[in-house]
Amino acid sequence: NSIMAKSSFEYVKNFELDDKLIPNTWIVVRLDGKCFHKFSDDHSFAKPNDLRGLKLMNFAAYSVMKDINDVLMAFGQSDEYSFVFKKNTNLYKRRASKLLTTLNSKFSASYVYYWNKYFTDEKLQYPPTFDGRVIMYPSDQNLIDYMKWRQADVHINNLYNTTFWNLVLKGNLSPMEAEKRLCGTVSADKNEILYSEFNINYNNEPAIFRRGTLLLRKVLQMDSQETASIITDVHDDMLKDKFWKDNSTLLLDKSKPLVFVEAPTTDMV
Numbered sequence: 419n420s421i422m423a424k425s426s427f428e429y430v431k432n433f434e435l436d437d438k439l440i441p442n443t444w445i446v447v448r449l450d451g452k453c454f455h456k457f458s459d460d461h462s463f464a465k466p467n468d469l470r471g472l473k474l475m476n477f478a479a480y481s482v483m484k485d486i487n488d489v490l491m492a493f494g495q496s497d498e499y500s501f502v503f504k505k506n507t508n509l510y511k512r513r514a515s516k517l518l519t520t521l522n523s524k525f526s527a528s529y530v531y532y533w534n535k536y537f538t539d540e541k542l543q544y545p546p547t548f549d550g551r552v553i554m555y556p557s558d559q560n561l562i563d564y565m566k567w568r569q570a571d572v573h574i575n576n577l578y579n580t581t582f583w584n585l586v587l588k589g590n591l592s593p594m595e596a597e598k599r600l601c602g603t604v605s606a607d608k609n610e611i612l613y614s615e616f617n618i619n620y621n622n623e624p625a626i627f628r629r630g631t632l633l634l635r636k637v638l639q640m641d642s643q644e645t646a647s648i649i650t651d652v653h654d655d656m657l658k659d660k661f662w663k664d665n666s667t668l669l670l671d672k673s674k675p676l677v678f679v680e681a682p683t684t685d686m687v
């Protein structure tokens with residue numbers, strides 16, 4: 419490359435900051451739709467859960483996983499999606515901005531590109547925006563607790579929203595009255611309102627609404643010796659220890675750990 423002399427402007431490259439993430443930590447990227455309260459109104463989303471919206475989110479996340487092999491699993495609910503990278507990933511040399519921006523742009527572009535696949539009668543009014551952040555978790559337990567935290571969030575929000583919208587749509591309360599009615603109630607109270615007033619057993623609500631969607635990679639054994647790797651969606655209860663027992667291999671990273679420093683040689687000692 420010696421023919422291409424470096425220009426005198428090249429020094430500005432040194433202003434770029436090193437944003438490599440710490441080795442041997444779990445990398446999580448979470449995306450969230452910007453002002454989706456309004457976006458869902460503008461696109462006539464069914465309340466409290468529009469299945470088309472959830473399926474489009476899932477498909478955009480699937481597109482990300484198909485493209486980025488180092489994403490181990492992903493969890494989505496409402497207008498958010500979390501992506502967990504393989505612990506030892508060396509994609510983009512673990513540079514935070516590269517990982518975050520590439521992933522977000524693939525997700526956002528896919529959301530728009532596949533809009534019509536799910537919203538057949540609803541025109542996309544304007545380009546949606548997703549924000550994103552990168553979080554590192556040093557231990558498996560931290561990562562498990564992260565997954566539990568996001569799924570607990572689905573549970574809390576969905577139980578509230580299901581009760582709220584039943585009070586409004588079937589109970590003929592105004593949104594303000596419904597909000598007042600639910601103020602200070604605990605889970606048991608909301609379950610009771612749903613059951614006694616609307617004949618709804620909350621546990622029979624679709625699992626995708628109650629628990630969100632987990633996208634996992636599974637290896638399938640084919641007829642022959644061959645195996646095929648697929649991405650599958652499940653709606654399991656990650657708050658139960660049983661899930662982590664049944665999926666104990668999930669967090670095992672079979673790829674070689676990255677070596678970042680040379681082991682000291684004997685003559686250095």
Ligand code: ATP
Nearest residue numbers: 451452453454455458463466467468471472496497
């Ligand atoms: P912010 O920009 O701060 O994220 P937001 O309006 O997106 O604001 P969130 O807390 O992210 O607020 O909540 C997302 C909102 O989007 C939900 O409260 C709900 O109103 C709406 N929403 C998202 N997905 C769906 C869906 N599948 N069906 C119905 N409503 C949805």
Ligand code: ATP
Nearest residue numbers: 485486509510511513515516517519520521523524
């Ligand atoms: P990377 O993923 O590393 O960025 P890249 O293939 O995108 O790889 P760049 O150095 O970003 O490489 O260069 C972008 C390339 O895209 C150009 O070299 C050119 O081949 C092509 N390209 C981009 N815009 C145009 C355009 N408007 N007309 C023709 N070619 C274009």
Ligand code: MG
Nearest residue numbers: 450451452549
């Ligand atoms: Mg937000």
Ligand code: MG
Nearest residue numbers: 450451452454
């Ligand atoms: Mg949002």
Ligand code: MG
Nearest residue numbers: 450496497498
């Ligand atoms: Mg949100």
Ligand code: MG
Nearest residue numbers: 510516519520
């Ligand atoms: Mg480039």
Ligand code: MG
Nearest residue numbers: 516519520523
């Ligand atoms: Mg480029």
